[in-house]
Amino acid sequence: MATGRTHRPATRSRGIPEATVARLPLYLRALTALSERSVPTVSSEELAAAAGVNSAKLRKDFSYLGSYGTRGVGYDVEYLVYQISRELGLTQDWPVVIVGIGNLGAALANYGGFASRGFRVAALIDADPAMAGKPVAGIPVQHTDELEKIIKDNGVSIGVIATPAGAAQQVCDRLVAAGVTSILNFAPTVLSVPDGVDVRKVDLSIELQILAFHEQRKAGEETAAGDGAQPAARTRGDSADQGPDGDVPAVMPA
Amino acid sequence: MATGRTHRPATRSRGIPEATVARLPLYLRALTALSERSVPTVSSEELAAAAGVNSAKLRKDFSYLGSYGTRGVGYDVEYLVYQISRELGLTQDWPVVIVGIGNLGAALANYGGFASRGFRVAALIDADPAMAGKPVAGIPVQHTDELEKIIKDNGVSIGVIATPAGAAQQVCDRLVAAGVTSILNFAPTVLSVPDGVDVRKVDLSIELQILAFHEQRKAGEETAAGDGAQPAARTRGDSADQGPDGDVPAVMPA
DNA sequence: TTTTGTGAATCGGTTCACAGCC
DNA sequence: GGCTGTGAACCGATTCACAAAA
Secondary structure, three states: OOOOOOOOOOOOOOOOOHHHHHHHHHHHHHHHHHHHOOOOEEOHHHHHHHHOOOHHHHHHHHHHHOOOEEOOOEEEHHHHHHHHHHHHOOOOOEEEEEEOOOHHHHHHHHOHHHHOOOEEEEEEEEOOOOOOOOEEOOEEEEEHHHHHHHHHHHOOOEEEEOOOHHHHHHHHHHHHHHOOOEEEEOOOOOOOOOOOOEEEEOOHHHHHHHHHHHHHHHHHHHHHOOOOOOOOOOOOOOOOOOHHHOOOOOOOOO | OOOOOOOOOOOOOOOOOHHHHHHHHHHHHHHHHHHHOOOOEEOHHHHHHHHOOOHHHHHHHHHHHOOOEEOOOEEEHHHHHHHHHHHHOOOOOEEEEEEOOOHHHHHHHHOHHHHOOOEEEEEEEEOOOOOOOOEEOOEEEEEHHHHHHHHHHHOOOEEEEOOOHHHHHHHHHHHHHHOOOEEEEOOOOOOOOOOOOEEEEOOHHHHHHHHHHHHHHHHHHHHHOOOOOOOOOOOOOOOOOOHHHOOOOOOOOO
């Protein structure tokens, strides 16, 4: 690999696995924390611990980006921050609109993690005329009527839907028609979109249901443990690894 | 399979794949919608479309639960709703506490999707003394000092963390010490927990970063398309399939 | 005839383990 | 000696395709 070292990392690029892409933000967060503490260098072992994955996975992930480490030493924190940011497209500015300014929309508008990562809230949009003009997170809410104009004027390509389920598809259609090609959906509905538009969703209650499933199993196990020996049944796997990251995030060209 | 048909679905049970568990809530949502429209029966094809997955996957998923369909006919909606609910443990009542009542915590407290699925918000907890007593979603906020008592009095085993990142680990430790064994973490930090405690997380900005990655690719493609033929490069995969569901949710006994 | 349920094939991701480089 | 980068082995999940059942 690495036939040269031009600006564009030469040969790589044909397909970083989705699972890897889904973890890059995680590494980035851990690296940013290290960077703030002025740590110059990390080993795969340390960084993996900070990101909550195992080190072999992390090294393999990085190997898809290129050879950015130094054997016997580790990775240069600043350099990696830059490489991952660039890979994720965070070195450019992404204007986003948030549609549906209820509690959740407001929470999103106020969320610091966006601004610090290249996302700029270009507009807040809500269907309720009473909301219009009210500032949320310092940004005045605009009425849905303005949606198309806002998208076009600001060159928005990413939209966030935080409306009730009933309104989501309609909002989605309008966003797409106006030129949005990536949608983050918080409404508990399946959106249908034309080819070429990416949808990702976050469903607050799904995660809770998955926890309930395992919680239930735990409760059952205590009683039915009549298998091996100790009270602590089922000592699967290692430690770390957190939640729904080990995604196979299925980007689906939808 | 299915050696009998006792109450407890007999033989199955030894391990429903994680990926399947992660989709059950999705099927449940689609089925609930059908149920409300009084649809008596669905085929795997129809239900799969409604849930945004493909039908082979859905059938395989259901096959792990047992043989609940009728060949040539499809699945009985009500029956399936019940079976999936039971499998997920939603036929029982899960008291949960939400810690950190900012915008996000408030959004969660107000979120209808919880109550309707067996989750009961037992308490809202915040570190700000000024919040104490204020009702949010009809529930008075309590001060962090009460945390341990609340957990114990209500037999809470699931906790939701919606605090700022800095407070999350400490809150997590207290929840776990008080007896919580499942945690849903909205704070952008990796939590470390003892064995036997499940953590799942939702990071609002990670999803956006993943979208940015693909968005960037699209932008690049338009120009660099000099490969195949048509403007619509890379016509991967089928249609449906939405977002971060195709998880490999890595339950990790943490 | 229709549609489920499921082995077998395939695909993608993770883990292992070690050669290569500092 | 320490740590990265990566083939190879492994493992789980998805898809295919068809036999079995209604």
